[in-house]
Amino acid sequence: MKKNCSLLYFKVISILIALNFSFYSTAQVKDSTSNSPNSRLRAYHTLISGKAKTYSSFLLVHQIEDKYYMEIPDSLLGREILTVNRLGRTAADFRTADGPFGYSGDLISENLFHFEKGPGNKLLVKSKSYKERASDTTVNGMKRSLERNNSESLLQSFAIKATNDSTHSTVIELTEYLNQDNMLFGFSQTLKASGGLGTMVNDRSYIESVKGHPDNLFFRMVRTYNKPLSKGSSIMSPFTFEINSSMILLRKQLMSVRGADKRVPFQQVDYIDFDQNPLGVVNLGYICRWRMEPSNPSDYNRGKLSEPKVPIRMYLDAHIPKKWLPYIADGILRWNKAFEKAGYRNAIEVIMPNADSNQVFLENAHLSGVIFKPGSGENWGNIIRDPRTGEILQAQLNFYLQDLNKLYNHYLIQAGALDPNSHRATFTTDLMGRLLSSYMSQQMANALGLKPNSAASAAIKIEDIRNSEWLDKHAFNGSITDKGLINYLAQPQDGIKPKNLLARISESDIWNINWGYRSFPFPESKVSNRQILERSNLGLQIYSGEAPSGANKTTIDPRIQNGDLSNNAVRAGKLGIANLKKVAPNLLTWTLTQGQGYQPASEAYKQLVARYNEYLRYAASEIGGIYIDIKNSDQKGNVFSFVPPLLQKQALDFLQQEAFKTPQWLNLPKLYARTETDFDIVGKVQKELLFDLLDNKTLIKLITAETAGKKGYSPSAYLEDLSDGIFSELGHHGTLDNSRRELQKTYVNKLVILLQAMSKSDSDLSSVLRMHAMGLMKKVKGGSLAYKGIAASHFTDLYERLRLGLYNPAQPERNNTNPFSTVR
Amino acid sequence: MRAYFLSAALALSMLFVCYFNAGAQQHKDTNKTQTVPLIKGATPAKPVTPPTNLPKPYKEVIPISAKTSQGFIVVHQVGERYLFEIPDSIFGRSIFTVNRITRSAQDWRNPFAGLCSYGNDWIGQAMFSFEKSGPDKIALKMISTTERVTDNDQALESALTDNNFKPIYAIFPVKAYNKEARSVVIDLTDYLNSDNPIFGYTSGIKILAMPATFSPERSFLHSVKAYPENIEVTSTRTYASGNYVLTGEYNSSIILLSKKPMIARALDDRVGFFGVSPADYTTYDADGHVRNQANIWRWHMEPKPEDRARYFAGELVEPAKPIVFYIDPATPKKWVPYLIAGVNDWQKAFEKAGFKNAIMAKEVAPADTTFDINDSRHNVMVYKASAIGNALGHSLEDPRSGEIIESHIQWYHSVMEVLYKWYFVQAGAIDTAAQKPQFSDELMGQLIRFVSSHEVGHAVGLRHNWGSSSTTTIAQLRDRKWVETHGHTPSIMDYARFNYVAQPEDNVTQSGIFARIGDYDTWAIEWGYRLMPDTLTAREAQELLNKWTTEKLASDKRLRFGIGDDFTSKYPQNQREDLGDDPVMAGTYGIKNLKLIKKNLIKWTQVPGASYDRTADIYKTLVDQYDWYIKHATAYIGGMEFKPDNNTEGKEIYGYEPFYKQKKAVDFLNRELFSTPEWLRNNELYLLSNTDFSSVEAIQKRVLQQLLDQKLFNKLRAAEKSEGNTAYTLPVFLNDLYQGIFSEVIKGGEITANRRFLQKIYVNEITALIPALSRSDGDSGSLLKIQAKSLLNSCKSGLKNRKSPVERAHLHDLAFRLDDALNRQLRIAEITEKIISK
Known part of the structure; x- marks a missing residue:
């Protein structure tokens, strides 16, 4: 084998040498012939002969047999050009269950670049960065220094084949460039790597077609890549893609910008400004938004509604099953109401697909729309923006077929107790359609430039959410940008109409659109700030940052959580669980399709347990929580404050009741006997929650509050309360089931791990934990004497574990320190 | 950079x-x-006119001298080149290739079960199509069928098409157009003579199947012949790796698949047909339901058009195209009739599905020199001169529908030796015909017939059904009349070889000892092959089939499909090589028979004058057979039951083995395995051959370690969580095992060497587990500590009144090991605690 390899290596080297040689010789020949401008012009006419097929756009593409040339007018030099590359048709069997990338319509790269003439008869392709800016061009100004430090990256250099002096343009040859992996057209390097694509197979790749439109130059290419059969495998199998590349010219006239404000949830493009502060830099940003200008400025300025010059047009994919089209359109168009507040009528248009519009918008980077993906995925689409201004140039929303299944499960679980229409294996088109509308409204928020505002829901009272009349006028969700889609805490006796069970665009969303899109008189930054102040003075919740992903450990402000409802997590959790209790026993019957197996019930059960876990987690975040209200100095009040101890205690009580007392209502033997699920998934929820409640991060939050001198929840009292609940049987010698024993072991394990980890720490936490462990050891010892049988061996074991943990911390780490391992 | x-x-x-x-x-x-x-070097390159790829006139490319064979693609041989003339109608059609070795290199026998290394072995297959792509270019594209649409949503259909672009495996320039015939000529020579996954090894299997590198200079095509439905390509290929050169002859059959796929039948978990498990494709509908599905593999069997009405009226008719197997002409003559019988035995089953003479085997006429076992139009039972003791019922399917296109059953010569050993150790006690070093041709022939039927079962689409034998009771197995009428298992697709439960006094004859095509098999064939009335829609047909299956299974327990092969074989009822509904009783009777055989082992198997090697070999088989009985019982401890149901019956699918069955299994192990099985000792043979008692001790050790394992603890925990106190719980199990392993330590009595060996294994296992489980959250750690503590006490008190020095040393050693694991760390902690608290 070894011999073979080296032979191969020799072959490659010799071929490479050969190649280099031929490059060299051709270059020499060319240089000798292309000196004078005249000869280059002559070259133009010889090159671009009558045989050429020409596609014209803002630049020209000439096709001569299988060769492609690009002719760039001089006026275009330096202008920003954008290529957007998407998958047109995607390789079969490319997507995997855990890698849902690779659908038709998926964005594979976007590139902003410009042409520039370079020395030595070259045309250069360069890209600029807009991360750092300075406009002061005076001798001492920063601009010159900045330019030295921000050299533009050179993406490619082309030899100029010919120039046409009469039309002032330059011709380069693209054939080879297009036929190999390159920086402008095709997969981005990172995506290629994450998708596991290997080398491009050039002899099975070709340019399929070129189309020239006035504003858009479009290439369709077929490319075959080798991909390892499985991860790390040396066996390659080919995957063939059709790639759509659209090239557009950005407008010379920049969109007017609006400065970002961290109190208003807009996405932004960031830059560092070197001019504003002579001694340092300022981090600034512009919000991302669509270019929206009134078609009738005078009407607009007089406060009348005006249509925009160019509305936001959303094309719908022709692949979307017909019955969902109207609902998707409805979900998108609901935002028009918000734009009316900002002074625009019909700001958004939806273009329905017709017979010949098969994905027309995919071929043009100027056009936006909803792309259908027949499978599953998590991606909420993407927006392409101008880095100079934050202007949204193109937005893509994703509609995954599997979203329907997710929506089904969400509604069945959260609204099953409230809407009898949900008690079926397949929802009616009307119900599913309404769910889809709300869901698309959610996604559209992202496409309009908004950021998720998970704090808004904390401004809504539980009484209102359960009040049918209030709901007729208001949205129960604080903001459509929050993940929550369903009114999960209304109770059956509240008599809420099904339409009020689904999320809507809220007052705060409308306010945000107005803030971002209304044109203000100059200077607009003052006006926009005044608006924020007015709103905050009214006591209306604004925005205090995005919810972190993950549970309790990373949540700081318990009001900012994805998908929670109302201002009281404990009461909301109780109501939510009351509803889940009505749903759980019916899962088998509600999801049943004759002859199709029990898979849907199993899936729904897992989702239900996950939902239950979320209710617990919303409350758990209260413990050690800190409220953050972003304010500038012209606003009154504190930015940081601690969650009142009473609320924290209530949260802990709630968890003892609903999580740690074995939730028998979730134990469904009938379901377990028919699916591959079991009660262990509930056990996992319990243990992970307990693990996090006893985690460093939680305890340190409490210590912080204590040392800040606030009357917070003292860590030792908290630990007592927590262990009193977990070991409640010890007090009255109650019987223990398997789940309780495992929970108690989890507690002791975590405690011992912490003790040992903190044995050299300088925090008070170490001492608090030690005292706590000693107290617990005594209690457990008592238990080991009072019980018989398995419970006695259990408490004896706990006693020994604590003793070793407390007094023999040097004992070596054992293999099995993970309490969630499958080993019991 | x-x-x-x-x-x-x-x-x-x-x-x-x-x-x-x-x-x-x-x-x-x-x-x-x-x-x-x-x-x-320095001399400038001469201007070479680039080789133009542009098409030339047809006559220039295909001269009159070309050797032409007509098929769905016309193949022209011009010099050494093979030009494929593809009619326009073939573009886009699904084409299937299957690739085989026809003569294999002697030096290459795959250590991996002989995979892809014997003549006629399958090495790869692919489904592809030719498509026009770009000007004057033809692409060869692989076809994927993994995503399909359930309902008739046009939009969804086209969405899936756009998301399943076929990979291009090769692009060929058009050599010429034949305008009259509307066809296109391409040159496939070089592609056919290269190492590619379409006409060679399937890429996933290549690395296992052929370790050396393709050597193009030493590879060439022999012939490419077109027939109406297939094209046969034969070639010599050389693979080399260092000094290792492997040259073989290869064959690719290129088959045009039907324009419309056969009507598929969906896989049902309750009937044991092949299909890609868990799924070979995913279906989508516009409501967002995504389901994994598979089609069963079956032959395209239909009545002749003129018989169709009679068929649906319930008459027995002949199929339009019966399944015909040819017996490899290289098969030893005396076995041919039995192999044929094994095939023809299935006719009875197909009659249930409404077809007579549906399946048969034929000998190749000696005069027929044209017969080629590699021709894809033939199904062949191939005989292989091989030391592997096996047979394979291999078939090829149309990936679109599961239609079986052809089958090559592989028969390895050494399967006969395996059959001898099986029959000897399983039926040797009750069939005098087996009590000989060589069986008569008649007996061996019957054994071959039984294996032939099993493999043909695979070739017509049936999977193993290892659970089938669990539907027979122990009493039935010993009831001569019953077992001779019904057979000891309802399925020949089970690995339930011979009736080892029947005792000599039961007088069961061969028909009660041999497996045969049984009730389950005929039912499965009926289920898979009976056509649904033409008048039904696909959905109605599916519902009817479903209802029928439900009723049929409810009416007869013996039709149970208990799977095997895959993860479902972990369910104890689905074990291979077992019999009956009670593993403990079956094992007990099996052992009784083994005792009798062991006594006569040398007498019955030794050929005078020969070495003792074969007898030693058979002794090992006997120990292995004993091991099977141990395994069968062990699997019930912590075991689960699994009864597939697609919810039409509404029954439970998963359950746990009942308390008493598990407890009895532990008792069985204590009795038959851990109480030293002295009867297996064969001192006479040990002195004559390389056998000894260590093979038995190895079984003891393996099983004890398996029982003291966290995996088993987890199973018992799961049962307790689900069933509470009615389950066979971990504390009960641990105590039962402890009582068995340490009975004489607890109650007194001699501790023999073998028992000391077992007890040390036990102590080693738990002392390793105690620290490993010290941070686990289950009960096992706490319980093992309690167990260890009481064992420590027993050892200590045993030391007081035992005199034997070996026993005292043994108990002392155990006590030390246990104390160390239990107390050493705690003692340090205790002292520290005292010092600090003072």
Whole structure:
């Protein structure tokens, strides 16, 4: 084998040498012939002969047999050009269950670049960065220094084949460039790597077609890549893609910008400004938004509604099953109401697909729309923006077929107790359609430039959410940008109409659109700030940052959580669980399709347990929580404050009741006997929650509050309360089931791990934990004497574990320190 | 840095060319022109006219001298080149290839079960189509069928098409157009004579199947012949790796698949048909339901058009195309009739599905010199001169529908020796015909017939059904009349070889000892092959089939499909090599028979004058057979039951083995395995051959370690969580085992060497587990500590009144090991605690 390899290596080297040689010789020949401008012009006419097929756009593409040339007018030099590359048709069997990338319509790269003439008869392709800016061009100004430090990256250099002096343009040859992996057209390097694509197979790749439109130059290419059969495998199998590349010219006239404000949830493009502060830099940003200008400025300025010059047009994919089209359109168009507040009528248009519009918008980077993906995925689409201004140039929303299944499960679980229409294996088109509308409204928020505002829901009272009349006028969700889609805490006796069970665009969303899109008189930054102040003075919740992903450990402000409802997590959790209790026993019957197996019930059960876990987690975040209200100095009040101890205690009580007392209502033997699920998934929820409640991060939050001198929840009292609940049987010698024993072991394990980890720490936490462990050891010892049988061996074991943990911390780490391992 | 990158990329792409140049002549040419200037140094390159790829006139490409064979594609041989003339109607059609070795290199026998290394072995298959792509170019594209649409949603259909672009495996320039015939000529020579996954080894299997590298200079095509439905390509290929050169002859059959796929039948978990498990494709509908599905593999069996009405009226008719197997002419003559009988035995089953003479085997007429076992139009039972003791019922399917296109059953010569050993250790006690060193041809023939039927079962689509034998009771197995009428298992697809439960006094004859095509098998064939009335829609047909299956299974327990092969074999009822509904009783009777055989082992198997090697071999088989009985019982401890149901019956699918069954299994192990099985000792043979008692001790050790394992603890925990106190719980199990292993330590009595060996294993296992479980959250850690503590006490008190020095040393050793694991760390903690608290 070894011999073979080296032979191969020799072959490659010799071929490479050969190649280099031929490059060299051709270059020499060319240089000798292309000196004078005249000869280059002559070259133009010889090159671009009558045989050429020409596609014209803002630049020209000439096709001569299988060769492609690009002719760039001089006026275009330096202008920003954008290529957007998407998958047109995607390789079969490319997507995997855990890698849902690779659908038709998926964005594979976007590139902003410009042409520039370079020395030595070259045309250069360069890209600029807009991360750092300075406009002061005076001798001492920063601009010159900045330019030295921000050299533009050179993406490619082309030899100029010919120039046409009469039309002032330059011709380069693209054939080879297009036929190999390159920086402008095709997969981005990172995506290629994450998708596991290997080398491009050039002899099975070709340019399929070129189309020239006035504003858009479009290439369709077929490319075959080798991909390892499985991860790390040396066996390659080919995957063939059709790639759509659209090239557009950005407008010379920049969109007017609006400065970002961290109190208003807009996405932004960031830059560092070197001019504003002579001694340092300022981090600034512009919000991302669509270019929206009134078609009738005078009407607009007089406060009348005006249509925009160019509305936001959303094309719908022709692949979307017909019955969902109207609902998707409805979900998108609901935002028009918000734009009316900002002074625009019909700001958004939806273009329905017709017979010949098969994905027309995919071929043009100027056009936006909803792309259908027949499978599953998590991606909420993407927006392409101008880095100079934050202007949204193109937005893509994703509609995954599997979203329907997710929506089904969400509604069945959260609204099953409230809407009898949900008690079926397949929802009616009307119900599913309404769910889809709300869901698309959610996604559209992202496409309009908004950021998720998970704090808004904390401004809504539980009484209102359960009040049918209030709901007729208001949205129960604080903001459509929050993940929550369903009114999960209304109770059956509240008599809420099904339409009020689904999320809507809220007052705060409308306010945000107005803030971002209304044109203000100059200077607009003052006006926009005044608006924020007015709103905050009214006591209306604004925005205090995005919810972190993950549970309790990373949540700081318990009001900012994805998908929670109302201002009281404990009461909301109780109501939510009351509803889940009505749903759980019916899962088998509600999801049943004759002859199709029990898979849907199993899936729904897992989702239900996950939902239950979320209710617990919303409350758990209260413990050690800190409220953050972003304010500038012209606003009154504190930015940081601690969650009142009473609320924290209530949260802990709630968890003892609903999580740690074995939730028998979730134990469904009938379901377990028919699916591959079991009660262990509930056990996992319990243990992970307990693990996090006893985690460093939680305890340190409490210590912080204590040392800040606030009357917070003292860590030792908290630990007592927590262990009193977990070991409640010890007090009255109650019987223990398997789940309780495992929970108690989890507690002791975590405690011992912490003790040992903190044995050299300088925090008070170490001492608090030690005292706590000693107290617990005594209690457990008592238990080991009072019980018989398995419970006695259990408490004896706990006693020994604590003793070793407390007094023999040097004992070596054992293999099995993970309490969630499958080993019991 | 950039420059480096660029050259690396170039090198990579050139590497590809190197790898590929065997296949693409045009590449070779360009490489040559590039290397010329390198050799000549400074002399400038001569202007070479580039080889034009443009099509030429048809007559220029296909001269009159061309050797032409007509098929769905016309193949022209011009010199050494093979030109494929593809009619326009074939573009886009699904084409299937199957590739085989026809003569294998002697030096290459795959250690991996002989995979892909014998003559006629399958090495790969593919489904592809030719498509016009780009000007004057033809692409060869692989077809994927993994995503399909359930309902008739046009939009969804086209969405799936756009998301399943076929990969291009090769592009060929058009050599010529035949305008009259509306066809296109391409040159496939180089691609056929290259190492590619379409006409060679399937890429996933290549690395296992052929470790050496393809050597194009030493590979060439013999012939390419077109027939109406298939094209046969034969070639010599050489693979080399260092000094190791493997040359073989290969065959690719290129088959045109029907335009419309056969009507498929969906896989049902309750009937044991092959299909891709868990699924070979995913269906979508517009409501967002995504389901994994599979079609069963079955032959396209239909009545002749004129018989159709009679068929649906319930008459027995002959199929339009019966399944015919040819017996490899290289098969030893005396076995041929039995192999044929094994095939023809299935006719009875197909009659249930409404077809008579549906399946048969034929001998190839000696005069027929044209018969080619590799011709894809033939199904063949291939006989292999091989030391492997096995047989394989291999078939090929149309990936679109599961239609079986052809089958080659592989028969390895040494299967006969395996059959001898099986029958000897399982039926040797009750069938005098088996009590000989060599069986009569009649008996061996019957055994061959039984294996032949099993493999043909696979070839008509049936999977193993290891659970089938669990539907027979122990009493039935010993009831001569019953078992001779019904057979000891309802399925020949079970691994339930022979009736080892029947005792000599039961007088059961061979028909009660042999497996045969049984009730389950005929039911399965009926289920898979009976046609649904034409008048029904696909959905109605599916519902009818479903209802029928439900009723039928409810009416007869013996029709149970208990799977095997895959993860479901972990369910104890689905074990291979077992019999009956009670593993403990079956094992007890099996052992009784083994005792009798063991007593006569040398007498019955030794050929006078021969060495003792074969007898020793058979002794090992006997120990293995004993091991099976142990395994069967062990699997019930912590075991689950599994009864597939697609919810039409509404029954439970998963359950746990009942308390008493598990407890009895532990008792069985204590009795038959851990109480030293002295009867297996064969001191006479031990002195004559390389056998000894360690093979039995190895079983003891393995099983004890398996029982003291966290995996088993987890199973018992799961049962307790689900069933509470009615379950066979971990504390009960641990105590039962403890009482068995340490009975004489607890109650007194001699501790023999074998028992000391077992007790040390036990102590080693738990002392390793105690620290490993010290941070686990289950009960097992706490319980093992309690167990260890009481064992420590027993050892200590045993030391007080035992005199034997070996026993005292043993108990002392155990006590030390246990104390160390239990107390050493705690003692340090205790002292520390005292010092601090003072």
